[in-house]
Amino acid sequence: MKQLIYMKERSYVPKSIQYGYDNESLAIDSYSQSQEVNIKKSGLRISQEYPFIGCSSDGITYKEDTNTLKNVIEIKCPYRILRLMNLKIVKIST
Numbered sequence: 001m002k003q004l005i006y007m008k009e010r011s012y013v014p015k016s017i018q019y020g021y022d023n024e025s026l027a028i029d030s031y032s033q034s035q036e037v038n039i040k041k042s043g044l045r046i047s048q049e050y051p052f053i054g055c056s057s058d059g060i061t062y063k064e065d066t067n068t069l070k071n072v073i074e075i076k077c078p079y080r081i082l083r084l085m086n087l088k089i090v091k092i093s094t
Helices: 015-035
Strands: 044-046 054-056 059-062 069-073
Touching: none
Parallel strands: none
Antiparallel strands: 044 054, 059 069
């Protein structure tokens, strides 16, 4: 089970998974700069309203005025489109 969860410990890691590991922090930094937000790392988050629902996201942002949760960030670095397009960040209005 541990090997399935922590694939970095495997002797062989597929190129697509390694690409995601290698580029996740760059993608988080790019998103943070383009959206002008501070992203905090997040572990397992459990819903207060529905405690049987949880997620393990790549980061979270907070509303500055109230310090309440604003966004949950999940980063994907798709290896298969690597050769098809350049990374473009689009500002999302909130």
